[in-house]
Amino acid sequence: MALSCTATGACFRAFATPSARRASAAVHVSSAQQPSSGSGAGGSRLRRGVLQLLASGAAAGFMGTRSVAAAAAVDEAEQVLLDPQWPEKFPFRPEFFQRYDESSDADFYEQPRFVTHIDDGAIRALTKFYSEVFPASGSKDAALLDMCSSWISHYPEGYTAGRIAGLGMNEAELKRNSVLTEYAVKDLNEDPKLPYEDNSFDVITNAVSVDYLTRPLEVFQEMHRCLKPGGLAVMSFSNRCFPTKAIAMWTSTGDLDHIWIVGSYFHYSVPGGYTAAQAKDIGPAKKGAGDPMYVVFARKQA
Structure with a gap:
């Protein structure tokens, strides 16, 4: 059953019972249509979702600086990381990474879920992007890791490589x-x-x-360690999630904020270790025509 939510609190209330917390499919967490705030030089803005998180002093001196989302004349998703104006220090406090449901993740994912958590259009878009950036299929020297993997990776049909490792939470899903x-x-x-x-x-x-x-940050440090020099890391996301298991910072912010957040992981995890993160909106050209789909990606410095 898919649930459409326009506010995080609604999702949390809907998943308040133990049985509901183990729902079999992700739900939509629609980004609130909030106005942007924090105008700075060049007319760029810091989106309100991140502003609200930082307002308590998590990033002193950052409130007036520019740019999570820039002018809409150019693709907003790509603009987010073109000039992100990173604060000197990682701006997010530990409580931003808390979840509504802090019970065992192993228990939550114990039962296999042979479902897809994004719609067919988003899957096709992600597969197409992979086809554009992956090593050529059939390369015996190529090695890929699908992190947080499941029963399907959305890789191009028939794609093969010398090594494709999957790391996930449920063995039955990974076996399939x-x-x-x-x-x-x-x-x-x-x-x-x-x-x-x-x-x-x-x-x-x-x-x-x-x-x-x-x-x-620790995971992105490990990704950097395990990538070959020049190797590519691709993070993709939509507006679907298990809201009780997503971090508080994610469920209280919108799509463009999410791009900035993921970009910050690349930036702060290994300073100078990744190339500048880039973002793309690869979802439907017409907003609302299907699940949105975004990718944030960077390479390990050669």
């Missing part, structure tokens, strides 16, 4: 994923260390799961 050459079960919120050697992968993907990471 036909694109994988290997898999491992791990809770990255318990232990962010990736079970792989340094400089192992050409590409690391994470489809619609970055919003569940409670220790993202």
Whole structure:
């Protein structure tokens, strides 16, 4: 059952019972249509969702600076990270990474869910993007890691590589994923260390799961360690999630804020270790025609 929510509180109330917390599919968490605030030089703005988080002093001196979302004349998603004006220090406090449901993630994901959490259009868009940035199919030397993986990775049909590893929370789901050459079960919120050697992968993907990471800087440090020099990391997300398991900062902000948040993980996890993160809106050209789809990506410095 899909639930459409226009406010985070509505989602939390709907999932307040133990049985509801184990719902089998993600729900829509629609971004509130809030006006932008914090105008700065060049007419760029810091979106209200992030402003509200920072207003308590999490990033002193940052409130008046510019730019999470810029002028709408150019693709807003791409604009977010063109001149992000990062604060000197990581601006988000530990409580921003709390969840409504802090019970065991292993218990939450114990039952396999053989469902897709984004619609067909969003899946096609993500698969198309992967086809444009992946190493050529059939390359025996190529190695990819699908992080937070499940029974399907949304990789191009028939895609093969010498190594495609999957790391996820449910073994039954991972076993069914036909694109994988290997898999491992791990809770990255318990232990962010990736079970792989340094400089192992050409590409690391994470489809619609970055919003569940409670220790993202540590995970992004590990991604950097495991990527080959010049290797690519691709984080994708929509507006669908398990709202009780997504971090508070995610469920209280909008799509463009999410781009800035994920970009900040790249920026602060290994200072200078990644190329400047980029963002793309790869979803439907007509807003509201289907699930939105965004990618934020960067490469390990060669």
